[in-house]
Amino acid sequence: MLQRLRMLTAGESHGPALVGILEGIPAGLAIGEQLIGVQLQRRRQVAGRGGRSHIETDAVQILAGVRHGHTLGSPLALLLTNRDFPQWSEIMSVTAPTLPVEPVTVPRPGHIDLAGCLKYDTSDTRNVSERASARETAMRTALGAICRQLLLELGISVGSQVLQAGSICDTNDYGHLTPGQLNLLADKSPLRCLDPGVSAAMQKAIDEATATGDTLGGKLAVRVAGVPAGLGSTTQWDTRLQARLGAALLSIGGMKGFEIGSGFSGTSRPGSEANDAILPVAGGFRRPSNNAGGLEGGLSNGEEIILRVAMKPVPTLRRPQQSVDLVTGKSALPPQERGDSWAVAAASIVAEAMTCLVLVDALLEKFGGDTLNQLQQHLQASANWSRPKLSHESGDE
Ligand code: EPS
Numbered sequence: 001m002l003q004r005l006r007m008l009t010a011g012e013s014h015g016p017a018l019v020g021i022l023e024g025i026p027a028g029l030a031i032g033e034q035l036i037g038v039q040l041q042r043r044r045q046v047a048g049r050g051g052r053s054h055i056e057t058d059a060v061q062i063l064a065g066v067r068h069g070h071t072l073g074s075p076l077a078l079l080l081t082n083r084d085f086p087q088w089s090e091i092m093s094v095t096a097p098t099l100p101v102e103p104v105t106v107p108r109p110g111h112i113d114l115a116g117c118l119k120y121d122t123s124d125t126r127n128v129s130e131r132a133s134a135r136e137t138a139m140r141t142a143l144g145a146i147c148r149q150l151l152l153e154l155g156i157s158v159g160s161q162v163l164q165a166g167s168i169c170d171t172n173d174y175g176h177l178t179p180g181q182l183n184l185l186a187d188k189s190p191l192r193c194l195d196p197g198v199s200a201a202m203q204k205a206i207d208e209a210t211a212t213g214d215t216l217g218g219k220l221a222v223r224v225a226g227v228p229a230g231l232g233s234t235t236q237w238d239t240r241l242q243a244r245l246g247a248a249l250l251s252i253g254g255m256k257g258f259e260i261g262s263g264f265s266g267t268s269r270p271g272s273e274a275n276d277a278i279l280p281v282a283g284g285f286r287r288p289s290n291n292a293g294g295l296e297g298g299l300s301n302g303e304e305i306i307l308r309v310a311m312k313p314v315p316t317l318r319r320p321q322q323s324v325d326l327v328t329g330k331s332a333l334p335p336q337e338r339g340d341s342w343a344v345a346a347a348s349i350v351a352e353a354m355t356c357l358v359l360v361d362a363l364l365e366k367f368g369g370d371t372l373n374q375l376q377q378h379l380q381a382s383a384n385w386s387r388p389k390l391s392h393e394s395g396d397e
Contacts, residue, residue, distance in 0.1 A: 001244045004364040007143055007357060011080075013133030014088035018080040020139040022146060024364060025065070027073035028372040029150050036060045036078070039145035040138060043349040047190040048206050048216075048342030052135075055084045060142050071146075073370055078142050082135075092130070104129075105327045108334040110315030114326075123326040134253050134343060137350040144353020147360040153372055154363065154379060156226040158355055159183040160348040162192040163308065164219035165202035166209065170195050179223045179304075192220075192345040210341040213319030217254070218344035222307045222351050224359065227294060228379065229302035231362040240298030241362055248354040249309050252347055257310030261293025276303075300362075309351055311344050 004024050011018035040058040058080060065076030090097045103124035107113030116128025148158060159179030163170050170193050174182060186192040191206075193199040202218075209216045232241025246258045266274050276287045287303055294305035316339035325332040340346070367382070369375030 001238060001247045002357070002361045003239070005147075005357065005361045006075075007140075009136055009139040009143070011082075011136065011139065012092060012130035013082075013135035014084060014130060015082060015092050016085045017082055018136065018139040020078040020080075020143045021075050022065075022078075022143045023075040025071050025073070025076060025146060025150065025360070026364070026369050026372050026375055027071055029071040029146070029153065030069055031062075031066055031071055031076075031146055031149055032069055033060050033062055035149060036062075036142050036145040039141050039148065039349065039353065040080075042187060043138065043141045043346050045190070046192060046345035046349075047203065048210075048340055048345060050338050050340045052084065052338065053340070056138075057083060058138055071372075076143075076146060078139065080138055080142060091126070103327075104335060106323050106325050106332045106334040108315055108317070108337075109321045109323055110312070113334075117326060125326075132253065134340075134346075137252060137346075137353075140252075140357075141350055141353045144350075144356045147356035148352070150360050150372065150375075151226075151356055151363075154226070154376065156224060156359065158222065158224045158352050158359075159186070160192070160220055160222045160352045161186045161194055162202075162218060162220050162344050162348055165191065165193070165342060165344060166205040166216035166218065166313075168198060168202045168205050169219075170198045172198075179225050182223060186348075190345065192348050206342045213317055214341070215314035215317060215339075216342045216344075217256075217311045217313040218342070219308060219310050220344055220348040220351055222249070222305075222309070222348070222355050224294070224305040224355060227300045227302070227305055227359065228363075228366075228382070229300055231300040231359070231366055232295075232298055234298050241300055241358075242295045242298050244358045244362065245295075245305075245307060245355065248358045249307065249351055252309075252311075252350050252354065254311045254314065254343065254347070255309050256312045259293075259308040259310075260295055261306050262291040263293075263308060266291055305355075307351075307355065309347075311347055314340050314343050316340075 006023040008021045044053050044058055061079040063077040063079055065074050090099050091101050104126050105123050107125050112128055112132040113125035157180045159182035161182055172195055185194050189199050191199050191202050233239040274291055276289045276291050279286050290303045294303040316337050320333040323334050367378040369378055
């Protein structure tokens with residue numbers, strides 16, 4: 001789905017490290033390990049995480065693509081060492097282990113285990129679950145942090161919040177907040193929920209689930225301000241921006257639903273109410289509403305992009321669920337595993353990162369440039385038509 005960027009990650013959850021490559025970022029972008037570290041910390045230090053998040057420090061190392069604090073235009077290579085690897089060195093050994101390693105032959109319901117074992121013709125679930133693990137999203141967050149910096153240089157900001165944990169929902173309207181303000185407030189709460197009362201109820205529900213060895217899911221929102229109109233294309237199905245954003249967000253483990261703007265609830269309204277009117281104002285026009293969530297016909301329309309993603313409950317339970325031993329064919333319980341009891345807050349940071357990646361790709365596709373400076377100039381040159389007067393700029397909403 002990426003047109004101009006290439007992103008690759010490698011690494012098993014309990015292997016030595018995660019590795020990431022991002023190609024296509026223009027030269028001249030100021031970036032450093034500390035800036036990337038800020039996003040990694042946001043992902044790690046949230047509610048619902050299991051013991052592993054306390055073990056990992058997620059200290060990133062830039063191996064390539066940056067010189068004297070600025071990108072070179074060459075591929076960026078990042079390394080995130082797994083601190084927990086020494087405990088797993090035999091189990092995850094690249095060479096044949098020196099000690100016998102027990103295979104994990106009972107798949108966890110809801111996890112990739114069974115489908116993955118069928119795909120790869122193995123009865124050891126570890127051969128598939130290690131790569132499918134959400135650990136990989138640490139690297140996505142790191143690579144996304146580079147894209148976020150580029151977006152900031154272009155005046156585009158991305159924010160997110162948690163809207164639901166289990167059955168507890170935050171139904172307040174936060175439309176008056178910019179994505180930057182949203183993040184400032186969300187980051188103050190370990191749940192990344194803006195309403196303190198709702199947050200407390202969410203925490204209680206998570207604690208109750210954790211106490212019984214269970215897990216919860218939920219819903220998150222991502223919002224982006226400052227996106228120029230005309231990103232994406234309608235020339236082919238896979239060039240539409242909304243398809244690219246949807247694919248990126250649904251590629252995060254556990255995501256089961258994707259909404260844009262008024263989303264599923266908007267479908268019950270007639271078109272006359274669902275459409276966002278176009279009103280003339282001096283020097284341009286304004287949209288009094290944003291049901292489209294900033295995407296019309298698959299293109300960005302210059303309004304704020306509003307996305308929501310539904311995440312299923314974390315499948316790994318400490319209260320094991322009925323399954324089958326793939327070797328004996330007999331009824332069995334999966335081994336008890338540590339894990340996260342709720343991952344929606346962490347996923348909201350990953351969702352921001354994936355959104356940043358897609359938007360940088362679409363910006364480079366439309367405006368191009370080998371350097372940040374060129375990209376900025378190209379964007380500026382088309383400012384009149386690509387950044388129409390927005391409703392929130394007109395001051396009369
Ligand atoms: C994960 C299970 C847990 C999480 C891990 C993702 O790890 P472990 O099995 O080692 O306890 O902590 O997430 C991370 C380590 C991370 O950085 O997000 C899983 O099975 O997806």
